[in-house]
Amino acid sequence: MKQSKIFIPTLREVPAEAESISHKLLLKSGMIKQNARGIYSYLPTAKRVLNKIEQIVREEMEVIDGVEVLMPVLQQAELWKESGRWDAYGPELMRLQDRNKRDFSLGPTHEEVVTSLVRDELKSYKRLPITLFQIQTKFRDEQRPRFGLLRGREFIMKDAYSFHADESSLDETYHDMYNAYHKIFTRVGLNFRPVLADSGAIGGDHTHEFMALAEIGEDTIVYSETSDFAANIEKAEVAYTPNHEHTSLKDLEKIETPNVTTAQALADFLNVTVDKIIKSMIIKVEDEYVMILIRGHHEVNDVKLKSYFKTENIEMANDNEIENILNAKPGSLGPVNVDQIKIYADNFVQDINNLAVGANDNGFHYLNANVDRDFKIEAYGDFRFILEGEALPDNLGKAKFAEGIEVGQVFKLGTKYSESMNATFLDEQGKAKPLIMGCYGVGISRTLAAVIEQHHDDKGIIWPKAISPYEVHLIAINPKKDDQKELAEQLYSQLKNQYDVLYDDRKESAGVKFNDADLIGLPVRVMVGKKAAEGIVEVKRRDNSESQEVHIDELNDVLSSFYNAVK
Ligand SMILES: O=C(C[C@@H]1CCCCN1)Cn1cnc2cc(Cl)c(F)cc2c1=O
Numbered sequence: 001m002k003q004s005k006i007f008i009p010t011l012r013e014v015p016a017e018a019e020s021i022s023h024k025l026l027l028k029s030g031m032i033k034q035n036a037r038g039i040y041s042y043l044p045t046a047k048r049v050l051n052k053i054e055q056i057v058r059e060e061m062e063v064i065d066g067v068e069v070l071m072p073v074l075q076q077a078e079l080w081k082e083s084g085r086w087d088a089y090g091p092e093l094m095r096l097q098d099r100n101k102r103d104f105s106l107g108p109t110h111e112e113v114v115t116s117l118v119r120d121e122l123k124s125y126k127r128l129p130i131t132l133f134q135i136q137t138k139f140r141d142e143q144r145p146r147f148g149l150l151r152g153r154e155f156i157m158k159d160a161y162s163f164h165a166d167e168s169s170l171d172e173t174y175h176d177m178y179n180a181y182h183k184i185f186t187r188v189g190l191n192f193r194p195v196l197a198d199s200g201a202i203g204g205d206h207t208h209e210f211m212a213l214a215e216i217g218e219d220t221i222v223y224s225e226t227s228d229f230a231a232n233i234e235k236a237e238v239a240y241t242p243n244h245e246h247t248s249l250k251d252l253e254k255i256e257t258p259n260v261t262t263a264q265a266l267a268d269f270l271n272v273t274v275d276k277i278i279k280s281m282i283i284k285v286e287d288e289y290v291m292i293l294i295r296g297h298h299e300v301n302d303v304k305l306k307s308y309f310k311t312e313n314i315e316m317a318n319d320n321e322i323e324n325i326l327n328a329k330p331g332s333l334g335p336v337n338v339d340q341i342k343i344y345a346d347n348f349v350q351d352i353n354n355l356a357v358g359a360n361d362n363g364f365h366y367l368n369a370n371v372d373r374d375f376k377i378e379a380y381g382d383f384r385f386i387l388e389g390e391a392l393p394d395n396l397g398k399a400k401f402a403e404g405i406e407v408g409q410v411f412k413l414g415t416k417y418s419e420s421m422n423a424t425f426l427d428e429q430g431k432a433k434p435l436i437m438g439c440y441g442v443g444i445s446r447t448l449a450a451v452i453e454q455h456h457d458d459k460g461i462i463w464p465k466a467i468s469p470y471e472v473h474l475i476a477i478n479p480k481k482d483d484q485k486e487l488a489e490q491l492y493s494q495l496k497n498q499y500d501v502l503y504d505d506r507k508e509s510a511g512v513k514f515n516d517a518d519l520i521g522l523p524v525r526v527m528v529g530k531k532a533a534e535g536i537v538e539v540k541r542r543d544n545s546e547s548q549e550v551h552i553d554e555l556n557d558v559l560s561s562f563y564n565a566v567k
């Protein structure tokens with residue numbers, strides 16, 4: 001392709017709102033243009049990379065008998081009402097009405113649609129198992145779209161759904177999909193880790209997320225250097241072995257604590273370390289308010305609370321809900337004499353006694369509050385985030401943290417949708433049973449961005465060969481010189497039969513061409529310059545800048561050795 005004909009609007013400067021490297025480079029290298037917040041146009045070089053990522057996904061889906069379909073983006077509300085999710089989701093679900101005022105959503109995912117498709121077609125166990133997948137634009141009205149393609153409101157996903165007569169068949173497909181993801185993310189050149197994840201609203205406890213390691217990643221991975229344990233921090237359990245630092249029971253004492261509204265402030269006020277403080281918070285579980293107690297140096301993990309109370313419908317109580325229950329503001333809350341709501345505590349609260357807690361009286365706290373004497377604990381549980389360096393359960397080593405970008409996720413759905421939507425099949429005894437399902441996603445556009453996060457330098461992108469928009473960048477340094485122009489044209493007609501060539505034939509300065517070539521990031525470039533008359537050109541790698549001058553008679557061999565050397 002001639003660069004004078006293509007559309008790659010590279011920029012010298014990027015808008016300030018671009019924070020992540022990939023967002024900056026996607027804009028600067030002319031791969032995307034923003035239309036609205038979280039909504040982008042993919043320009044030619046981005047589209048070519050997407051095509052290559054999609055092609056790799058298709059190949060690996062084919063290997064495990066995945067069958068490609070394309071379902072509608074517009075989803076009738078009736079299906080979401082059958083599954084109960086029409087009311088379960090809030091503003092994130094993009095909704096609209098057709099000309100007859102009928103409700104639709106723009107699909108964020110397709111469990112309902114695919115289940116309705118299959119329930120009408122797959123009625124016999126003989127037709128199972130089957131895995132359908134699509135590659136399609138999804139819509140989720142994120143409250144805070146950011147980091148370019150890493151978190152958009154419109155994005156490209158490969159979503160697959162498998163249907164089974166029994167659990168063991170689901171286990172097989174889950175395993176196959178897990179391995180297929182390993183191959184996909186390896187082939188696109190990502191440094192990734194599969195991690196145990198929380199299955200959230202979907203239920204069940206089998207889900208893995210595939211995390212591309214990157215500092216910008218919004219997920220925190222907990223892993224061990226002495227075992228292959230890896231989990232999303234939302235899920236990582238904290239092993240509890242009692243380590244009671246109890247002292248003799250002291251009398252409850254109410255003290256005045258003006259302007260003390262945080263655990264650290266109370267610790268400073270009492271001249272103790274913050275782990276001696278107990279934080280009390282009020283959450284709403286469905287329609288019931290409960291109090292959660294946690295040590296001052298720990299943070300509550302909302303995903304663990306949802307998993308413990310078995311509902312997604314958990315919110316932090318707001319200030320006036322708290323006032324109505326405890327007649328105090330957050331910052332002075334505590335468990336003493338609280339019997340109108342249940343009190344739960346993180347396991348580690350058991351390790352200390354004579355607790356410093358809020359007095360449910362603004363500006364006052366209690367010292368020496370003790371469980372059973374002064375308040376009742378309904379139950380202890382694992383409600384907190386693990387801290388780096390803490391022991392992992394089952395002697396799996398010590399917790400190490402890393403940031404990750406979730407680029408894939410595999411779930412065992414079970415019968416959540418087939419029961420609510422009455423998708424059954426006839427088993428060998430002719431008995432109607434709900435289909436058992438799995439679902440599996442790859443963030444295609446997010447993968448493109450994650451690759452850039454991991455493959456760049458200060459001059460631009462460094463594409464892994466397998467998904468590079470083109471393979472060779474042919475640059476006529478000064479096409480105004482006939483000898484350079486003619487040799488470049490000759491090489492273009494020769495090389496384009498062996499490689500995907502982007503030929504920079506523009507009448508731009510050498511500096512502009514080299515800057516753009518560094519930004520666009522093709523793996524190898526051939527430069528036709530001053531020595532064109534002697535038939536000498538320069539071959540150069542983008543990854544390590546290794547270069548070599550070569551006579552065009554040797555170009556094929558040198559170019560293929562350079563190209564083969566690049567990952
Ligand atoms: O999408 C999944 C599970 C899997 C992921 C892989 C491919 C198949 N689906 C989870 N999820 C995430 N965000 C959502 C956002 C909205 Cl607005 C919604 F209505 C539904 C969902 C939703 O269900």
Ligand SMILES: [Mg+2]
Nearest residue numbers: 197209406409
């Ligand atoms: Mg996740």
